[in-house]
Amino acid sequence: MTSLTPYLGEFAAGARLTALACALALVGSLALGVVVALMRTSTMPLARRVADIYVDIFRNVPFIVQLFFLFYGLPEIGPELSPFNTGVLALALAGGAFTSDVIRSGILALEPGVLEAAQVSGLSRITIYRRIVLPIALRTSIRPLGSVFVNLILTSSILSAITINELTGVAKIVASDTFQPFEVYGLLLVAYFAMTTLVSLGAGVLHRRLNRHLHGGAA
Amino acid sequence: MRYSGFTYNDLLVLLQGLGVSVALFAATTVIGLALGLAWATLRYYRTPVLAPLAAALAELLKNSPVLVQLFLVFFGLPVLLGTDLTPVEAALITLSGNTAAFVYVIAVSAIESVGRDQIETARVFGLTRWQTLRRVVAPQAAAFGFGPLTGLLINQLQVTSLISVIGVTDLTKVGAILNVRTLEPFIVWAVIGVLYYLMARLIARVCARAELRLRAHSQWKGF
Amino acid sequence: MIQIDGVAKRFGSNTVLNGIDLRIAPGEVVSILGASGSGKSTLIRCLNGLEQLDAGSISVDGHRIDEPKGLQAARRSCGTVFQLFNLYPHMTALQNVTLAPIEVLKVPRPQAEQEARALLASVGLGARADAYPAQLSGGQRQRVGICRALAMKPRYLLLDEVTSALDPEMTAEVLDILAKLAATGTTMLFVTHEIEFARQISSRIVFLEQGRLLADMPTAQFFAQDGALAQPRIAQFLSKMSK
Numbered sequence: 292m293t294s295l296t297p298y299l300g301e302f303a304a305g306a307r308l309t310a311l312a313c314a315l316a317l318v319g320s321l322a323l324g325v326v327v328a329l330m331r332t333s334t335m336p337l338a339r340r341v342a343d344i345y346v347d348i349f350r351n352v353p354f355i356v357q358l359f360f361l362f363y364g365l366p367e368i369g370p371e372l373s374p375f376n377t378g379v380l381a382l383a384l385a386g387g388a389f390t391s392d393v394i395r396s397g398i399l400a401l402e403p404g405v406l407e408a409a410q411v412s413g414l415s416r417i418t419i420y421r422r423i424v425l426p427i428a429l430r431t432s433i434r435p436l437g438s439v440f441v442n443l444i445l446t447s448s449i450l451s452a453i454t455i456n457e458l459t460g461v462a463k464i465v466a467s468d469t470f471q472p473f474e475v476y477g478l479l480l481v482a483y484f485a486m487t488t489l490v491s492l493g494a495g496v497l498h499r500r501l502n503r504h505l506h507g508g509a510a
Numbered sequence: 511m512r513y514s515g516f517t518y519n520d521l522l523v524l525l526q527g528l529g530v531s532v533a534l535f536a537a538t539t540v541i542g543l544a545l546g547l548a549w550a551t552l553r554y555y556r557t558p559v560l561a562p563l564a565a566a567l568a569e570l571l572k573n574s575p576v577l578v579q580l581f582l583v584f585f586g587l588p589v590l591l592g593t594d595l596t597p598v599e600a601a602l603i604t605l606s607g608n609t610a611a612f613v614y615v616i617a618v619s620a621i622e623s624v625g626r627d628q629i630e631t632a633r634v635f636g637l638t639r640w641q642t643l644r645r646v647v648a649p650q651a652a653a654f655g656f657g658p659l660t661g662l663l664i665n666q667l668q669v670t671s672l673i674s675v676i677g678v679t680d681l682t683k684v685g686a687i688l689n690v691r692t693l694e695p696f697i698v699w700a701v702i703g704v705l706y707y708l709m710a711r712l713i714a715r716v717c718a719r720a721e722l723r724l725r726a727h728s729q730w731k732g733f
Numbered sequence: 734m735i736q737i738d739g740v741a742k743r744f745g746s747n748t749v750l751n752g753i754d755l756r757i758a759p760g761e762v763v764s765i766l767g768a769s770g771s772g773k774s775t776l777i778r779c780l781n782g783l784e785q786l787d788a789g790s791i792s793v794d795g796h797r798i799d800e801p802k803g804l805q806a807a808r809r810s811c812g813t814v815f816q817l818f819n820l821y822p823h824m825t826a827l828q829n830v831t832l833a834p835i836e837v838l839k840v841p842r843p844q845a846e847q848e849a850r851a852l853l854a855s856v857g858l859g860a861r862a863d864a865y866p867a868q869l870s871g872g873q874r875q876r877v878g879i880c881r882a883l884a885m886k887p888r889y890l891l892l893d894e895v896t897s898a899l900d901p902e903m904t905a906e907v908l909d910i911l912a913k914l915a916a917t918g919t920t921m922l923f924v925t926h927e928i929e930f931a932r933q934i935s936s937r938i939v940f941l942e943q944g945r946l947l948a949d950m951p952t953a954q955f956f957a958q959d960g961a962l963a964q965p966r967i968a969q970f971l972s973k974m975s976k
Contacts, residue, residue: 348703348707350664351664351668351706351707351710351711352668352703352706352707352710353667353668353669353670353671353672353682353706354668354671355671355672355674355675355682356671356682356685356699356702356703356706357703359682359685359686359689359695359699360695360696360699360700360703363689363695363699364695364696364699367695367696368696402819404815404817404819405819405820405821405822407783407815407819408813408815408819408820408821408881409821410782410783410808411781411782411783411808411811411813412808412812412813412832412833412837412881412882412885413805413808413809413833413837413885414832414833414836414837415836415837418836422832422836423821426823427821427822427823430823441573445573445574445575445576446575447575448575448577448578449575449577449672451577452675459575459577459578459581462578462581463581466581466585470589471589472581472582472585472586472589473582473585473586473587473589473590474586475586476578476581476582476585476586477582477586479578479581479582480570480574480578480579480582481570481574483573483574483575483578484569484570484573484574487573487574488573504822504823504865504867504868505822505823505865505867506867
C-alpha cells in the first residue's frame with residue numbers, strides 16, 4: 292500500500308480533474324435541465340415533442356456510445372473540442388436529460404392553487420416561473436438532484452476512455468506501473484464511494500436548509 | 511490497416527456484437543436477479559452478521575463506477591487469486607454483482623412498502639416467516655418493485671457497453687472497430703446508438719406487458 | 734360594474750352554469766348562496782379567468798375577460814381570496830403581500846413593504862410579518878390571503894368560501910375582518926355557507942341552484958316571508974343550513 296504514496300500527487304491531479312469536469316457538467320446539466328423541463332411542461336406541442344425526444348435518446352443510449360459519437364463525430368462537422376471539453380459536453384447533455392426529469396416532477400408537484408393565486412394577481416408568465424414555479428420546484432428537487440450529481444460523478448469515470456486523465460485514467464496508469472491493480476482499483480472504488488456519499492450528505496443538508504420554512508409547526 | 515467502406519461482412523460482425531451484448535445482458539440479469547433476491551431475503555430474515563454486511567456491500571457497489579468495478583475484477587482479481595480471467599468471465603462476475611446490488615435495494619424497498627400490518631396479521635394466523643414472505647409479502651412487493659425494476663433493466667443494458675473497454679467484443683467494441691476502419695464515426699456510432707435504443711425500448715415494452723399480466727392475476731375478480 | 738351575461742360552463746357532460754345574468758355595482762356586498770355543486774365557486778373562477786366560458790360573456794368595468802388585454806385589466810381590478818389560502822409557501826407573509834404590488838404595479842419596494850406591514854397589522858398580524866405560511870395557523874394564513882388581495886387595491890374583492898377550511902374560532906376571526914371591510918364600502922362578492930354572516934353584512938343575496946339563478950334580491954327581501962323564502966327549494970336549503 293505504501294508503494295502507492297509516490298503517486299499521491301498524480302491521484303490528486305486526477306481527482307481535481309474529475310471534480311472540475313463534474314462541476315462544469317453539473318452547471319450545464321442544471322441549465323439544460325431547467326430549459327428542457329420547461330419545454331416538457333409547456334403548452335406548445337412542438338416544444339414538448341422536441342424535449343421528449345431529447346430525453347428519450349439520452350436515456351436509452353449508453354453514455355460511452357454518446358461520448359464516442361461526440362469525440363469522433365464532432366470534429367467531422369466542425370468544432371475541434373479538446374477531449375476534456377468533449378467529455379464535459381457529453382456529461383452535461385446526458386445529465387441534462389435526467390435533471391429535466393427531476394425538475395419536471397418538481398414543477399408538476401406544485402399545488403395548482405398556488406399557481407392560480409399567482410395568475411389572478413396579474414403576474415406575468417415569466418414572473419410566475421421566475422418567482423414561484425422554479426424556486427419551489429428546485430427546493431423540492433434538491434435530493435433527487437443530488438442523485439443526479441452522484442450519477443455524474445460515477446459516469447465521469449468513463450471519460451478515461453477518451454484519454455482524459457481524470458481519477459480513473461490516472462488509476463489505470465498507476466495500476467500498470469506498480470503491478471498492483473487490486474490495491475489501486477480497490478482504493479479507487481472506495482474513493483468514489485467516499486465522494487458520492489459526501490455529495491448525498493451534502494444534498495440532504497442543503498435540502499433541509501432550503502426547505503426549513505416549507506414545513507413547520509403551526510403557530 | 512486499409513480504410514474501406516462498409517461491407518456486408520460488417521452487418522454480420524454487427525449482429526455478432528449485438529448477440530454478445532444481449533447474451534451477457536440476459537445472463538447477468540438472471541444471475542443478478544437471483545442473487546439480489548437472495549440477498550434481500552437474507553435481510554428479511556435479519557440474519558445477524560450477513561444482513562448488515564450484505565447491505566454495506568450493496569451500498570458500495572451502487573455508489574461506485576461500474577467501469578472501476580470491471581477493472582478491479584478483470585485486472586485485480588487474477589493478481590489476487592493467481593488465476594487468469596477472460597474478459598467475458600470478468601464481465602459476467604462484475605455485472606451480475608452490480609445488478610444484484612440494485613435488485614437488492616429495489617427488493618428491500620418494495621418489501622418495506624408492504625404494510626407492517628400485513629406481516630403481523632400473517633404471523634398472528636400462524637404462518638411461518640417463509641410462508642408470509644412467499645404468500646403475503648412477495649406478491650405485493652413484486653407489484654411495487656416492477657416500475658423500478660424496469661428502469662434498472664434498461665440501465666443495466668447500457669452498462670453492458672462498458673465491457674468493451676476490457677476487450678469483450680460486444681456491440682460497442684464492434685462500433686469501435688468499424689469506426690477505426692471506415693472512418694465514418696457519425697454513421698457507425700449513430701447505428702450503434704439506434705441499436706441500443708431499440709433494445710431498450712423492447713425491454714420497456716416487454717416489462718410493461720409483463721406488469722399488466724402480473725396485475726391481471728392479482729386483480730380482485732369479484733364473486 | 735361587473736357584468737355577467739348569459740354565462741354557461743360545462744365540465745364534460747355536466748352543465749355547471751346554465752345561463753347566469755348578474756350585475757355587481759361598486760359598493761355592493763353580494764353573497765352567493767347555494768348547495769354544493771350549484772356552481773357558486775365556478776362562477777367566481779370564471780370571473781377571474783381561471784375557467785373558460787362555454788357561452789356568454791363577462792366584463793369588468795367594460796373590459797371583456799375573453800380578450801387577453803381585457804383579462805389583464807379585469808385581474809388588476811379584482812382581488813381574490815381562496816378557500817385553501819394558496820399562499821406562496823417559500824415566501825414570508827410580508828413577501829406574499831408585496832410580490833404583486835412590486836412586480837405588477839411597479840411600487841417601489843420600501844413603499845410596498847410599508848403598506849404591507851400596515852395591512853398585516855390591521856388584521857392583527859403585525860408581529861408575524863416575517864413568518865412563513867407553514868408557521869401560521871389556518872386563520873392567520875387566510876388573513877394573509879386577504880391582505881395579499883387588498884395590497885393590489887382592487888375595486889372588487891372576490892371571496893370564494895374563505896372560511897370553509899377553518900374551524901369555528903378562526904372562522905369568527907376572519908368574518909370579523911370581512912365585516913369591517915364591508916363597512917368601509919369595499920365592493921365584495923362572497924361565495925359562502927355562512928348564512929348568518931351573509932344576512933348581516935350583505936346588501937344583496939343571490940341564490941344558485943344547479944347552475945341557475947333562483948333568486949337575486951336585496952337581503953331584507955330575501956329573508957322576508959314572502960321573499961325568496963317563498964320558493965320551497967330555497968326554504969329547504971336555508972332550514973338545512975341553519976340546523
